[in-house]
Amino acid sequence: MKIMVIDDSSTIRRSAEIFLGQAGYQVVLADDGFDALAKMNDHRPALIFCDILMPRLDGYQTCALIKKSARFHDTPVVMLSSKDGLFDRARGAMVGSDAYLTKPFTKDSLLKTVRQYTAPALSK
Known part of the structure; x- marks a missing residue:
């Protein structure tokens, strides 16, 4: 299974x-x-982790474009950010993100998130 990290x-x-x-x-x-x-x-x-603060095209814009795409709108997008504020979470949800993971993440939190969003795909 392929996972993208942006x-x-x-x-x-x-x-x-x-x-x-x-x-x-x-x-x-x-x-x-x-x-x-x-x-x-x-x-x-099958799953995308996307940083929020990036040059050129930020994570919110990237997530919105992915979710508007006919081919990838069902692909889960997990926002990554060092900020754990309510505003950031809400803005991520508004552009279609499926979850939010605070950096720095641990191996356990990363893998738990992957399992949470890819388990249904495994049973197909």
């Missing part, structure tokens, strides 16, 4: 890649929203 921080991308790779997932990395949108058709991720 984050402008190489540290966060690398951490997610290690945690998810150890759990047996294929990981597709993107350093901003434009990079992610360019890679989505080729890789068709």
